[in-house]
Amino acid sequence: MTLKPREDSAKELTVPLELTPTDAARYRLRSQRLTPRTDDESSPSELLSSVCGVQAQEKRAAALGVRARSRTLTEADLERALYEDRSVVRTWCMRGTLHLVATADLPLLLSLFGETFASRGPEPKRLEAMGLGDTDIDRAMEQIRTALGEDGPLTREELATRLQRGGVDVDPSSQAPYFLVRRAALLGIACEVAPKEGQMAYDLLDEWVSVDESPDRQTALVDLARRYLRAFQPASVDDFAAWSGLYVRDVKLAWGLVADETTEVVVDGRDAAMLTEDLEAYESAMESRAESTVEAADRVRLLPGYDSLLLGYEKEARPIPRGYESQVWPGSGIIRPTLVADGEVTGTWRLDRARATTAVVVDPFERLAPELEAPLRDEVEAIGEFFDTDVELRFAD
Template sequence: MNPRAGRLSWSEVSARRLERSALAAPSAAAGPAELVRALCGAHAQVLSAAELSVGIRSEAATRGDVRAALWDQRSLVKTHGPRGTVHLLPTADLPLWNAALSTMPHPANPFPQQVRMTDEQTEEVIAAIGKALADAELTVDELSEAVVDIAGPWAGDLVMPAFQGMWPRWRQAITLASYRGVLCFGPNKGRKVTYTNPQRHLPGFEPVEGTEAQARLLENYLRAYGPATPQNYAKWLNAPRGWTTELFASLESGGRVQRVDVEGTPAWVNAGDTEFPSEPPRGVRLLPYFDAYVVAGQPRERLFPGRAAERALTPSGQAGNYPVLLIDGTVCGVWHQRRSGKKLYVTVEPLTKLSTAHRALLDEQVERVAAVLEGRPELTVGTVSAGAHA
């Protein structure tokens, strides 16, 4: 490690991010909760993708270990995180996340006036959710009945267009209820999702003060993905750019973050956190849908250069909709896996010619992916026909 406070190269930034994300070398000691903490959350809209995100960062963990941490040990919690999307978060960190996410500015309510709830109704629904889940794991239908019983019939009005039907009014408060710390996901009942109250598994739950929580969340992000800009942070959090700019300025004036130069562009790191690897990024990794490294990593044009942007980003520039092949810290292809019993059929589509060394590392990575997913791999290097995940 070399202390650097001057001009940084993209190679140095990339190498440090790989190291901080346990992608330069899988961890021999860190458990699932520690790995998720280092990532600032693991995207879990597709739970199997979250299991793989965590598992490939460990020398030995499997999806079973991640599930045990989530449902048995309760060191992980599945809830709404950055951008309102479903994430795995360390249970011990939930007070920090709740305080930061519940007090930051959010996008305007997208529903028309006749669908929205008033501020008072929203508070009633959140209180009803917390009460209904205080000692239970309920499906969404069971929770809906309980909320309507507690808050009143208006909460059950079918006014929210959803898929082929209509949802009850109260459901627009689910994400905010999770931010307030009264709702998270429970284990499925058969094929049905359940919700519960995270305070059941976190005795003495005390949210952090909002301003301090916002500062600490930014510091955690910069440790994992810095140097970064207010615009990068706004994109990751889905927050207003003006607000993130003010947050950066406040922490800079308070001596908690400092400015550095990345190839002529100003960016920020935590104060004093100016050590960067002296060696360039190395390694081959297969990252699943919505892996935190590619979703949080900016700028996109450096992480997804040339053809990678066309192949692995959506037309709007969103990352994560395709699993990616990462070579030496840069997206160099896409991949897909299909399971049949214990057999795991892995197809990798490189966008550049693989060297002999990279092909050998790819074989090792496929073996590791299969070990995490508890299957037997069969690798094909060729065209991936699967489309983007919505």
Template sequence: MTAKSGSGTGNAGRAVTWDEVSARRLERQFLTRPAAPGTPVAEVVGAMLGAHAQVLSAAEVSVGVRAAGVTRADVRAALWEDRSLVKTFGPRGTVHLLPAAELPRWCGALTAIPTGPGPFPPGIRVTEEQAEQIVAAIGDALDGVCLTVEELGEEVVARTGAWAGDLVMPAFQGLWPRWRQVMHRAGQSGALCFGPNRGRKVTYTRPPSAAPAAPGGTALRELAGRYLRAYGPATPQHFAKWLAAPPGWANSLFTELAGAGEIEEVAFEGAAAWVAAGDTEFPGGPVRGVRLLPYFDAYAIAAQPRRTLFPGEAYERALAGGQAGNFPVLLVDGVVAGVWHQRRQGRRTTVTVETVGRGLTARQERELGEQVERVGDVLEAKAELVIGKVTVGAHA
């Protein structure tokens, strides 16, 4: 059995529709109804399989709209006080909030994903041996301390050699030292995470969990199953895109899982896709409701197929060259129906929402007003809704 996606259903089992799948995904993401008051923030982040935190305020909104009564202060307390969350490099090598208790499993899975040659020319790129030296040096340097990137760089060079500090990496309007090209690998291996800011400067430290990474094979199988429960049915190609992993490797993994009876095939809108074994119950009835999802929200990035989630004009307006996350999105009845932007001034924030493809009914406008108010609550600000053109471009 080979786990490939295609136009036919092959030996697929139960047939499921987009509405059924959307209803289940939204429910499991706490987007049908928020998690009950008192639900640990880390539990909500775990259900999302991580909250993208390149923009921390966006991560706070991602979590807050999924959990009743949660504000940005609660997310920050989980991150910096009780340390139930860790800010580190997660899927795709991008910055995420992850549950601290899950970090050994994440590290085991992420470090087991094969990587190809780096994006840099040979004269800039580090060898695998050098990469391992840098990661070990980072972990050693950050043991028990918080360092800025400049301070960390000095420690890495002292432990490895001058070659690690060569200014060779093109970055913004200057050059970064060579060692920084594998910084994300240090995060994914558990050697590094973000610490509290020192004024305006970002710091790094060791994660709070002292547990070693879980065995890679076991952790990967578990991650694939969790992905399918959260965002399935899905194909190996969808899983590979979510992880920024080689598609051929993902196909081999799904073939292995299918052979072991850990996943099973369904017909999703006429095409073959996969779910975790036995996880074939889906809610009935169409999806209803309005939601606001911020930059890089996990649902907008992971839910596939993207052409269905972003129908018609939404595909051009709410994506950046087909890439999800670069615009905050308006979700109406389970599909993207617009973009939005919030501009804060003091204790007030103006939320501008632009619809595409269709207007909103009176009921949907009321729900939108409630969602805007909720975004304001999460950000601890008084929110005002403006329906009109969003003039802010895509986030880089």
């Protein structure tokens, strides 16, 4: 496999290089550390930093996202990183959604996504509909800071009680406590910490972890664009916008500031880019792993719901065959776990714990190729090892 300039131009040095969809899929799998399968000893924080975090509104899905990117890490390793080493934090950042990220990356991420999403999206209007105006919200932020400083960690219910005592009319049974905690986290006041009596709990961010000073905005935008490309390349500016959720002006500024570090490529007719310093290494690695010699274990991955391989790109670039999008995105914000073969989504799956032995129930879009069944069973076995439990493979009826 080699990259080649478009044949319709004589200016080969300035014409974007063409990648086939297959080559692009392989690059993206490597960028997201989904292939090749290695036994590297990366810590959870190192892995999460290298892939710009994993979405984590479902904690089990986030853990499975870590699992898919490492042969050696286990759920126990991730729990230690979250609650003992505190080298990983679950908080809101890209697109204003919950992610597992490396603690060391918080200054960068909060400096860009914090203020942007604290006041953006439907939450302010929903809080207003619950009777909480801007003055109430500002007072709630100060009271959350005070309550956590005095008695943290606290659950959302406990925080709601403290807010009521302070004169902020918060209904504990409504979504208001969630929206307020989310805002406090985006503003760098609070973060999720170890569960308290089985409930999610929060404490002051700077009491839970040590956070460095935030970089200036331009430096942060350059760093984010560079790191995004390393984790998702080849990718376009529209992909970067979809993944980050930043304002268009910030997206364009960041992309322009790293333009001299990138090489233009074309993927299936779409303009994209890759970091130039990575391109030669990628080509060499791909050529040494020709399709005929790709290890079987690298051909199949069971990815969790909301995985970055789908959410890291705009809709048109997602590796889902036409006609099957609704099986992955059924609506109501749900994104199902996916069976990925050779970089393309070829089915969905779910964990079934209703029987004595947990099962991975796979529902392929079409009949699974016989040569993929063995690597699929390896993936199922790896899920069992990650959770330290017996897991069996079943196919949907």
